[in-house]
Amino acid sequence: MAMLLARFQFTHPIxxxxxxxxxxxxxxxxxxxxxxACAVAPPPPEAGAFTGLNAALGGVSLITAVGFAVLAWGGGQxxxxHQGRQRFHATVSAWLYLFSAFGVVFAGMPIISVPPCL
Incomplete structure (x- = not known):
């Protein structure tokens, strides 16, 4: 159990x-x-970007981006x-979590702003 908990610390290279x-x-x-969703039940094109599909996928993207931001904050803390190698692992992982959060925002913007199933 202690080995499993050690892997969840931000100083672990994983x-x-x-x-x-x-x-x-x-x-x-x-x-x-x-x-x-577009293959099974596409929303009407006249609905524009304000569809339930866009809202659901935007919500998942928002939750994911916030989760990455929290992980980045935890890695920074x-x-x-720590010092040495542990500090390196925590710092780099924090920056990678932050990079992933920005990636979610950047890749998720078309989901929210463009009508689906075009």
Whole structure:
């Protein structure tokens, strides 16, 4: 159990890849969901960008971006408390989580602002 808890600390090197892996899962999930929803029950084109589909995918994107921001903040706090290699891992993982948050915002903007299923 202690080994499992140690992996969740921001000083563990696994956090160097977790942020980008989670971002890729978000990207594949959101755009796959958009494609499936457009194939099964597309919203009317005259609805524009204000559809339930866009709201749902925008909500998932917002929650994901906030989650990445919280993880980045946690990594920054852990970096302040450590030295050496642990500080490096926490700092780099915090920046990667922040980069992933900006990636969610950047890739999620078309979902919110463009009518789906065009």
């Amino acid at each position: 956090h160097l890849v977790v942020g980008l892996m989670l971002w890729s899962l978000w990207f594949v999930g959101v755009y796959s969901g958009l494609s499936v 852990a970096a302040k408390q």
